[in-house]
Amino acid sequence: MAISRFEELDWHETSMGELTLRRRLEPALGVDVYEVKLGDEFLMSSLFTVAEIALSDLGLAAHSGDNLRVVVGGLGLGYTAVAALADTRVASLEVIDALPTVIDWHQRGLLPVSAELTGDTRTTLTHADFFAVMRAEPTRQFEAILLDVDHSPRHQLDPSHADLYTVSGLRRVRAHLAEGGVFALWSDDPSDDEFMIRLDEVFEGVVAHTVDFDNALTGGVSSNTVYVARRGA
Template identity: 60%
Template sequence: MGVRFEELDWRETPIGAISLRRRRDPVLDVDVFEVKLDDEYLMSSLFTVAEVELARLGLAKSSGSELDVVVGGLGLGYTARAALEDRRVRSLLVVEGLGEVIEWHERGLLPLAPELTGDPRNRFVHGDFFALAESPEGFDGGRRFDAILLDIDHSPQNVLDSGHAGFYAPDGLRKMAAHLRPGGVFALWSDDPPEDGFTRDLAEVFDDVTAHVVSFDNHYTGGTSANTVYVGVST
């Protein structure tokens, strides 16, 4: 049995105080890992269905047999792990803006850390995903990718940093899409329901745009909750 509560790490960062906590859920009888930014919950290991579906739905749209993939946002590692479970993935670049989060995995503080740090296909990059997406050099010295999977902001309308907002407009999406190979895929996690305006913006840049509603059980409410995964395929 795990401890009732433990704060595994706490750091001041440029965007606020970030903390990693582990607690025992008495109803489910499991250890729950949570990340908070100041007093706001960012993620929980109890609710990872949509993070996994971000990788599954995105990579399902890729027809390649050997895939080079970027994940924007490491977090607890569920999207990265799901991407690595697709055996077509030959390289994975995980871009994370907070070095503290990368360090949690390198120190083995999180359940998925051994899988991610032990897979030679995977590489962590400490950097600003949005700045890299906008730059001509992109995520890895001009290399192009088969898929970019993004889970950083709460949604295109609810961003963690106001500087991210321009990314979700057509010009920002177009700059990011320049780092995809022909037929490449962009997939985005959102905590909000599908938003028609953002779907239209995606359709200005990508073909075959779909907004998937991903539902999952929420034992706290006794019902279901849902996230959205947007997927677009480039020409």
């Protein structure tokens, strides 16, 4: 029986455009690649997960405590969330996504890490607007907030997200962190000096990590940025 080289696993119309999950065989590598597109724009690919994993690894490494309550903004392919679960100090993990379709993909087991994610009793998948949650008065606090939704602090998927990257928006994020808690953010752009100044105004120990990874499609090396910042006393 012939093996399909391309399969559209799901498609939905959303408020931000057409959301598509597809699987394709990458001939150069001989592996299945899972990709998410929003309209004509590629959002994520299972070929490039190093920085998504580093978001969890670097963020959680900046916290010295145990019994960590962690929230991830943006579910996507699930690699950030699963990397957080690999840290035995994580007591609970809530993943917030504005698109119920993405949550449904994992609940249906459509992605490589779905079973590992949904099968862990520490995991809660929440359909909500992460940015609205951060604007609201906190009803509880977390030891770590890991965010991977927008392309970068300057390039948002939706204009309504922009306020989070201001000083006042970052202060609202800080309010959702327990003392000593960590805010970590993935970005597709190089380190942004202006954004670093804003982070320094609100948080302590601010670091912008450059995460390099091999790009099998170009044959070169690509880079993302992971910002890590702590809430002091």
